[in-house]
Amino acid sequence: AANSATGSPGCPVQDPANCLAIRRGQVVVAESSEAIDACPQLRGRPGGPCSSACVPVAVEGRSIGVLHVTGAERNPPTPTVVARVSELSRQVGGRLSALRALESSRQEAGTDGLTGLPNRRILESQMKSMLDAGTGFVSVMADLDKFKSLNDTFGHEAGDRALQLFARVMQDNVRGHDVVARVGGE
DSSP: OOBTTTBOOOOOOOSGGGOHHHHHTSOEEESOTTSTTSOGGGTTOTTOOEEEEEEEEEETTEEEEEEEEEEETTOOOOHHHHHHHHHHHHHHHHHHHHHHHHHHHHHHHTBOTTTOOBBHHHHHHHHHHHHHHTOOOOOOOOOOTTHHHHHHHHOHHHHHHHHHHHHHHHHHTSOTTOOOOBOSOO
């Protein structure tokens, strides 16, 4: 967005830790970018001093970004504008939170909880995609011999550690594009 009086509001912050609004976790309004309590990132702008309002965007209580508006110096965004930007910030934060939860659920649904490997559903989906695309592939199945005996003799914790170690060894010894998955419960 651009303001005919002040140009683009472009915020030069490279790291969230350098953003005053994110650090404070609250809206920061400044009448002049040259004021002592204004965001230091806005000082010395090529277009000259400006007023500003910076509204943090939070996801699950943690500020992850900022919505930033500017105006002419000594003419900061009105409380109505700040309220609208704050509402937009809440909506964006809520939407991002929902998307993160959805992605987390999707990740959990496709991942074996013990080994962290993709599960059978993901493996079958990837194999179907390769078949549909006509991409050649090789499928290899491995099994841990005497796994039941390991569980019976040393307990399920030892069996779990064996599966986790086996998964890690497999992951560490395949090419980057190869898929290692846990197909069964054993």
